[in-house]
Amino acid sequence: MSKRPLNVGLIGGGKGAFIVHPHEKAIHFDGTRRVVTGALHQDPKTAMEEAEKWPYPIRGYRSYDEMIATEKKKPLGERMDYVLIVTPNHVHFDPAMKCIEAGIPVFCEKPLTVTLEEADKLVAAVKKHKVPFGVAHTYLGHWTSRLSRHIVKSGLIGEVRWVDSCYLQGWLWSRTEDMGVMQAEWRVDPKRAGASGAGGDIGTHALMQLRYVTGLDVTRLQAHLIAFVERRQLDDHFTVYCELSNGGKALVRASQIAIGHKNDLRLEVNGSKGTLYWVQEEPEKVVIHLAGQPDRVYWRGEVKANDGFLGDLPAELMGEPTVPSGHPEGFHDAFARLHRCFEADVRAYEEKKPWNADGSKYANVWDGRIGIALCTAAVESSNQGGAWVDMP
Numbered sequence: 001m002s003k004r005p006l007n008v009g010l011i012g013g014g015k016g017a018f019i020v021h022p023h024e025k026a027i028h029f030d031g032t033r034r035v036v037t038g039a040l041h042q043d044p045k046t047a048m049e050e051a052e053k054w055p056y057p058i059r060g061y062r063s064y065d066e067m068i069a070t071e072k073k074k075p076l077g078e079r080m081d082y083v084l085i086v087t088p089n090h091v092h093f094d095p096a097m098k099c100i101e102a103g104i105p106v107f108c109e110k111p112l113t114v115t116l117e118e119a120d121k122l123v124a125a126v127k128k129h130k131v132p133f134g135v136a137h138t139y140l141g142h143w144t145s146r147l148s149r150h151i152v153k154s155g156l157i158g159e160v161r162w163v164d165s166c167y168l169q170g171w172l173w174s175r176t177e178d179m180g181v182m183q184a185e186w187r188v189d190p191k192r193a194g195a196s197g198a199g200g201d202i203g204t205h206a207l208m209q210l211r212y213v214t215g216l217d218v219t220r221l222q223a224h225l226i227a228f229v230e231r232r233q234l235d236d237h238f239t240v241y242c243e244l245s246n247g248g249k250a251l252v253r254a255s256q257i258a259i260g261h262k263n264d265l266r267l268e269v270n271g272s273k274g275t276l277y278w279v280q281e282e283p284e285k286v287v288i289h290l291a292g293q294p295d296r297v298y299w300r301g302e303v304k305a306n307d308g309f310l311g312d313l314p315a316e317l318m319g320e321p322t323v324p325s326g327h328p329e330g331f332h333d334a335f336a337r338l339h340r341c342f343e344a345d346v347r348a349y350e351e352k353k354p355w356n357a358d359g360s361k362y363a364n365v366w367d368g369r370i371g372i373a374l375c376t377a378a379v380e381s382s383n384q385g386g387a388w389v390d391m392p
């Protein structure tokens, strides 16, 4: 017998919101999850109106407090099985903490919180209450990110020496925040975005991609954060030189004033035997250069184990549902893969079976905390003229 679909609750997502919509598609991707409820706006009346306008019937709530208090009392099967938090950064901590304490699994947008103190509290609460917690680092969900991770781990390109991970955008090149763009308004406000602007918003993605693919951590760093646009309080250009846990070095960069760049997240890993190269805007391929050999391009859907170059490939990687090569996968597919993996942990949690949010399938609360640690250390270093600062 097929399983009942998991019920998902939304916090945020009404009235012109952005990222809720890719998530919503991803939630419904497999037919095994569905949105059933939401506290969609900060204003109680608007929250109810937005729920009424949702394209299919959902239970609207006036606030996330009301939603959490009511939902947790419902029997399993009726209540929301997990919550998706898609509010601006300063409204992640409070609902996340309340859900954890109520035993409700949380899939939370990045950056995890606005302060390291809050991030630490969430890590402790997840440990104490043992509730599945995912952080929406979208790009880990690309099949090619998983292949890249496997390739680096297999030793094919040797010991990692240098990583260049950058995420470049151009949409904040001028005072976009004065043009009625709600997504820009809160992103340049330290109270709502956090201590770093570009760093928190997209530098955390660049860091996560580096950590996911290489398995390495940043140990200390030197940073230069700049606000190029006049009267902007937060950096719109974020450059961090890092030492890695294996002694290698890396550059983690983010910019939102790089005119012409859209969502240009790219990762280059130089190892002692070769280089791996991956670009988010062309997420169907991984490029491998081995010293003295022809370049190789691995397209999703055409990768085979033991092809004379790649060795064995993990069964779960090869078993991931994908469409045949040539039919492009993209952003929604990546999000869907994260929700699919999170669903498996939520089902195991509800069935009181073992589950393991070890960061191999989606970013966990600790990964989210490391993103905030990077921003915290980068701001400190930049304020000291680029001094070396240990990762907290």
Ligand SMILES: NC(=O)c1ccc[n+]([C@@H]2O[C@H](COP(=O)([O-])OP(=O)(O)OC[C@H]3O[C@@H](n4cnc5c(N)ncnc54)[C@H](O)[C@@H]3O)[C@@H](O)[C@H]2O)c1
Residues within 6 Å of the ligand: 011, 012, 013, 014, 015, 016, 017, 018, 019, 020, 039, 040, 041, 042, 063, 064, 086, 087, 088, 089, 091, 109, 110, 111, 136, 137, 138, 182, 183, 201
């Ligand atoms: N993973 C990604 O690729 C990605 C991409 C974009 C944004 N994000 C993250 O997603 C989050 C939302 O970003 P966005 O661009 O969609 O923002 P947005 O401004 O478009 O939407 C925010 C939504 O939250 C609602 N909201 C605010 N306070 C609320 C409250 N107290 N209760 C209920 N709803 C409330 C707003 O009304 C709005 O519906 C941010 O943390 C952002 O960093 C992640």
